[in-house]
Amino acid sequence: MQVRELLRREARRVELDPRGEPVLRGEFLAMGLEATARDAVLAAGFKVVRAADEGEALGIRIVVLRDTRRRDAGRAMQALRAAAPGAEFAYQHLYLPAGPAVPARAASPSAPPPMLRVGLVDGGVAASAVRGMRVERLGCDAREIAEPHGTAVAARLAAGARGTLYAADLWCGDRVGRATLGLVEALGWMARERVPVVNVSLVGPDNPVLARAVRAMVERGHVIVAAVGNDGPAAPPLYPAAYAGVVGVSAVDAKLRVLPEAGSGPQVDFSAPGVVGARMRGTSFAAPVVARAAALLMREPSPQLARDVQRALAARAKDLGAPGRDARYGEGLIAAD
CATH class of the missing domain: 3.30.70 (Alpha-Beta Plaits)
Structure with a gap:
């Protein structure tokens, strides 16, 4: 569509x-x-x-x-x-959002807010949805041009935390957006700023330029968390989630059933809640739950720490579906905190 x-x-x-x-x-x-x-x-x-x-x-x-x-x-x-x-x-x-969205509100934490330093490559983010976080922006001359999908994903990522959100806007109000080069530029910016964990709730095809950029990030010890997409379990894998070293995330509903439209395959590393209210649904909104969990464990990029964090997430995940890792749930569920 x-x-x-x-x-x-x-x-x-x-x-x-x-x-x-x-x-x-x-x-x-x-x-x-x-x-x-x-x-x-x-x-x-x-x-x-x-x-x-x-x-x-x-x-x-x-x-x-x-x-x-x-x-x-x-x-x-x-x-x-x-x-x-x-x-x-x-x-x-062009890499497109992995799920529709409506504007999100900032979370109201009941416990003392954790500290996060995390990145987001998406559409524009409304600062009002991530109160408590300082927003560093790439694109649009650092102006805020809020867009529903980026704002909703950012709200899931921040969820009441304090710290810094590095937000790269690939659209700046334009329907077409920056395409492959924009995504590569955003990853390069995250590398320069030494952002340890980057959420990408966007999907598209394999591309040799993007593949090289992702490989460079992974080799430097950044954790890239990406939505696996909503084209269904029989669809071919989508990228960047399917690249080696990227943490691919599927989505479940409130009853912990995998969403029927969620992607499936070896690219699924974890699943997380992907239904928020009546109008937000998809792997886009599951990925930031896992990215947030990883960011709570990392302050700087490090190859060894990146591997340790992924092992820690696997140990924490609740096994769902077939016993052990499977193509629908991956290692299991990472619950929203």
């Missing part, structure tokens, strides 16, 4: 790749594009828009290309790979 609506409203800016995934029309990313390959790409009808600095913090050199011949996404990609087979090319995929 999200993709169809996006295509209907933004057909000039958005198209589908050969697998039916939404991408920015006519724009591509390149890694390992040396001088000879660049000349070949130019001769094939592409122009270099810019050398992107979004991946610099993670050690990734990216070039943004545009197709001057206005080919469809698949044919343009074929032309790029034929012109420069030694380079690596990617679409500018």
Whole structure:
């Protein structure tokens, strides 16, 4: 539904790749594009828009290309790979929220609030929903452009805590948003700020540029927690949740039954409550429960500590479904505190 609506409203800016995934029309990313390959790409009808600095913090050199011949996404990609087979090319995929949302209210804790230092890559966050947290912003010139999904996820993540929320806004009020490069930039910002745990309640396809950024984060000891998506148990895995080292989260209802629309497979590491009231439902709202639990155990990124935290979460999880780890619940339930 999200993709169809996006295509209907933004057909000039958005198209589908050969697998039916939404991408920015006519724009591509390149890694390992040396001088000879660049000349070949130019001769094939592409122009270099810019050398992107979004991946610099993670050690990734990216070039943004545009197709001057206005080919469809698949044919343009074929032309790029034929012109420069030694380079690596990617679409500018769009990553969409893993669940609808309504604006959320700040939690009112009854116990002394814990301290958190945690990151969020999503839409804009209303500061009023995370009272007690200082909000550091990336995007939109650091302005608050609140959006329901980002605000609802942030409220689940903060849940009355104090500390700092690093919030990267990929949309800034625009329906299309920043696509792959925006997500990479957000992860690079989290790396520079040494944010130990980052929640990503967004889903999309595998992308080599995003894969490299995620791998760099995991190797540096950051914990990335991501929603597995709401395309159903038979759907192919969604990313970034399905990348190695990412903590993928499914969702359960109030009776601890996995949501029928939740993704399933080896990418599911944990499950958490994903139904909030009558209008918030999905893995988007389960992921921040697990991210919060991890952030309470980490103050700085560390490869060893990241492994320890994931083991601690597995030991704490309540086994649901088939005994032991399974494709629907993962290691089990992490309850909201």
